[in-house]
Amino acid sequence: MTTFESRKDAYEGKFAHDEELRFKATARRNKLLGLWAAEKLGYSGEQAETYAKDVVRSDFEEPGDEDVFRKVRKDFDDNNVQQTDHQIRRTMEELMATAVDQIRKED
Template identity: 60%
Template sequence: MTTFDDRQKAFETKFAHDEEMRFRILARRGKLIGLWAAEKLGKDGQAADDYAKSVLLSDLEIPGDDDIIAKLHGDLAGLGVGVNDIKAMLAEKLAQAEAQISGAA
């Protein structure tokens, strides 16, 4: 193998690792924000876990955060939780997820 081939393989390996970490972090963020919302809705135990899964699945509908924001806003608007509150919580849960995944890696 040439030096170029070695470098290309190293870049491909790093890219794959980074994408896997990004997926894991976003999945953890989805679960964390789902559990936060479940608590706001008065759900606990298995009901909270099921709700968190539904939030996580809603995040897979379209790229970006618009789908998860729409779901959470629709579910939490009656409790006075606005879009800006949800966006702030997404940022907080992202940081929390990054810390959890980085600590586990």
């Protein structure tokens, strides 16, 4: 194997690992976001867990984070939960950092 092929294989391996980490972190972030939102909505126990799963599933509707944001925004609006768009998006960013840290500690 040439040096070029070795470097190419290493790059492809790193890319695959990074994509797997991104996928896991996004799913974990969405669950954490769902649990955060569930608390704001007054849910607890099984109801909170079910809601968190619904938030995770909402991410499969389209690429990016907007589908998740829209679900939480709509649920807050429907239930008169006072959170600004900025607060929701900031929480999404903070929870992404938390999710990445948790996953890296598991590896």
